[in-house]
Amino acid sequence: GENVEQHPSTLSVQEGDSAVIKCTYSDSASNYFPWYKQELGKGPQLIIDIRSNVGEKKDQRIAVTLNKTAKHFSLHITETQPEDSAVYFCALRRTGRRALTFGSGTRLQVQP
Amino acid sequence: DAGITQSPRYKITETGRQVTLMCHQTWSHSYMFWYRQDLGHGLRLIYYSAAADITDKGEVPDGYVVSRSKTENFPLTLESATRSQTSVYFCASSEFDRGKGETQYFGPGTRLLVL
Numbered sequence: 534g535e536n537v538e539q540h541p542s543t544l545s546v547q548e549g550d551s552a553v554i555k556c557t558y559s560d561s562a563s564n565y566f567p568w569y570k571q572e573l574g575k576g577p578q579l580i581i582d583i584r585s586n587v588g589e590k591k592d593q594r595i596a597v598t599l600n601k602t603a604k605h606f607s608l609h610i611t612e613t614q615p616e617d618s619a620v621y622f623c624a625l626r627r628t629g630r631r632a633l634t635f636g637s638g639t640r641l642q643v644q645p
Numbered sequence: 646d647a648g649i650t651q652s653p654r655y656k657i658t659e660t661g662r663q664v665t666l667m668c669h670q671t672w673s674h675s676y677m678f679w680y681r682q683d684l685g686h687g688l689r690l691i692y693y694s695a696a697a698d699i700t701d702k703g704e705v706p707d708g709y710v711v712s713r714s715k716t717e718n719f720p721l722t723l724e725s726a727t728r729s730q731t732s733v734y735f736c737a738s739s740e741f742d743r744g745k746g747e748t749q750y751f752g753p754g755t756r757l758l759v760l
Binding site for chain 1: 678680685690693695735737747748753754
């Protein structure tokens with residue numbers, strides 16, 4: 534089945550710096566790669582996603598890159614702010630399936 | 646999260662008791678899911694449902710039962726709770742949109758403690 538490795542498990546950056554979280558996977562049939570942000574006491578919320586026919590997608594300070602050959606995808610947050618502090622999960626979905634497989638999460642701390 | 650709700654938000658129970666976690670969505674999404682979240686494991690799929698009266702197992706279904714008599718509700722029952730079922734449970738729903746593709750939306754979660 535699908536397997537997703539997420540690194541790092543914790544990440545601390547200074548406000549204004551960039552943060553990068555990487556996920557690797559093994560199933561080449563995966564075709565959808567979302568990223569979720571989870572704040573304390575809340576459910577995960579989708580922040581950006583990318584499909585397998587695209588290599589990069591940006592939304593203001595957030596970007597996701599996908600390398601299908603190497604089977605990894607990354608979340609990039611630029612100009613980090615304290616409100617970016619949260620747990621971030623990568624996920625993927627296999628072609629023909631509806632459920633997501635999640636990485637183990639990255640706790641991002643942005644120091645003011 | 647406004648369209649998908651979970652109840653209760655917190656629950657303490659004892660080993661061996663039956664517990665039902667409720668999930669309700671107002672979007673009429675076809676697909677609904679139950680995940681559990683444990684430290685170091687991310688979210689793992691317990692069960693999912695493609696439509697009313699259609700359910701299927703996920704990665705960790707043992708000890709859980711689901712039903713879906715109505716599109717908007719997807720309750721999860723722990724028939725005889727065990728300590729290993731102490732976790733945070735998230736319900737999600739999704740629908741395919743031609744423009745956006747398919748996005749899963751999550752509820753706020755139920756924190757369950759089994760003593």
